Amino acid sequence: MNTSSASPTSQTTQASTPGSRNAEPALKAPAGVLDVVAGVVLFAAFGLYGWYAWQLPGPMNPNGIGVGEFPLIIAVTGLVAVALMLAVGVVKCVRRSAHPVVTTCRPLSVVLAALVLLAIGAYLDRLGPLIGVAVISALTMLAAGERRPMQIIAVSLGLSLGLYAVFVLALGVSFS
């Protein structure tokens, strides 16, 4: 189980730059508890998928199988795998001796970055490629801990103009 972060990027992080903000408290959760919570959600998801598959029409050819049978096999496989993960999660919770912890550093920044991505990204067509990319780049850099204004402005503008040139001017992508 990943005990700090699954990303190689985070493992190679060095000391903070003067402009960065790394003082946010880290969020820690026992891996077993996370497995159980995720297991319940995934169980419901695979269960729902299986239920929908069950509702699909039967085979048109009496020798064949219906459109729902293969998805049903996937659902059952998924449910078995999730049940295994749940069982392992429960064992991890019960065993107090070895309890790995999943750590999320800078949780507020991660949530903010996700919200920025969802909020600005979803309006990319209305904002247009120039403004949309510039805004989302600047906000992503801010969320990632960059605090030097010149860096933020230069990278955002560079990306915005560069990607506009490639996608809109060279590749002919239309945002209208």
Add this chain to the structure above:
Amino acid sequence: MFENILIGFSAFADPLVLVGLIVGALLGYMIGALPGLGPSLGVALLIPFTYSLDPLVSIVTLISLYAAAEYGGAISAILINSPGTAAAVATSWDGFPLTQQGKAGVALNISIISSGLGIFISAFLLLVTAVPLSEFALSFGPTAYFALAVLGLSLVSTLSNGSAAKGAIAMGIGLALATVGLDTQTGIPRFSPNPEFFEGFHLVPVLLGLFALSEVLFMVEAGASGKTKSHPMTGILAVPLKTFGQLKYNLLRSSVLGYVIGVIPGAGASIASFVAYAVSKKASKTPEQFGKGSIEGIAASESANNAAVSGALAPLFALGIPGSPTTAIMIGALMIHGIQPGPLLFTTNPEIPYTVIAALWVSVPVMIFIGLAGAKYWAKVADIPRPAVAATVTAICLMGAYASENSMFPVYLTLAFGVLGYVLRKLDIPLAPIILALVLGQMLETNFRRALVISNGDYSVFYSSPLTLVLLAVAVFSFALPALKFLCGRFTRQRLA
């Protein structure tokens, strides 16, 4: 065969193909040198830029990036002991000690030229094995294709970070995603809340979201990083040719090993480099030097992990199944250009596989030149501030997703899969099996249903043919490959002890 090779090389008469190869190599070096960004993410990010390009230019650019990213991973492994890719871990064992001894240039030289030789030898092996394999595959029926898809899915076992259940969950998610949309045989919509889902999930938004956007969230979590200490690079061009003469058997053995391991679905470049390193140590007259700056160790690891690139392409071209996560993404790239990988590829689009083989050969001098001439600049790539990389990846993802269909729907999908990818990675659920299952899902289901229709619903059809049985047996073997990984891990621990 000679004529076909000429067809492959003739593609380079178009200057754009050569430009694509050089651009791919430059980007590959850069992405490989950045710890955390591997060839899979690099290929995924480049796909949107190739939509409007000629298929040959696109494929050559992507292949060049793939190979160069495997090279590039060694740069940060050698200079800052931070392997850019998993396949470069073994390189760091001897590369970084050489850097500490003030011989970073020597280490880089050996790694770059060994990588090039690995590619060169393995491209020849690809040429002589892929065509017979594809001709053999032409006789496959639905059950054999079903077994092939299962074989492809066996890659999941090595991508599961030790938890088989989590690998199976990821595979289940990918297969479930593959069933969304209109059923190809009956036209009945499945799991489609609105018509935008009828075409199913296109690979590009899923790839960009799961691999790239989720990585952005990890970069945000890591925060801004400081500069790493640069090491002086002297002697990069001072390695005498006779050094490579002394390494010739090591390079040949490691390249062949790398190719063979690369062909096995699920094995890939990292296992190839570990195995080649271990074999090279065993065969060496100075095994005590391994781990302390042995050039034999670097040569073995680098030639093997680059040979595995060609190895992973063999099942892709000959059978239509990926040999590695990056080749799973390459299948998507080929499909975007209307090219169906598989045994018929050598008949319907022979220019594609032969140009790729030619491109692998042409890439060797190009990459060696770029690598040696620009070594000190590639070393600086690792110093690029993470927030700037995060912003770049985000912007390319969103623009790329939009450009894939000229609509906002793939952008929404990319965003959703980005957040999902982050959550899944936090839960230690691997992402690569999702892509693999999404790519192979349709092949699996179509042939499963076709075989049952032909056999009047009799399930014994799946174990009545010797070929199907052999393929399923190989799949079982491939599922058992993590045991090999475990042995490699034991070797690593013994080495560190």
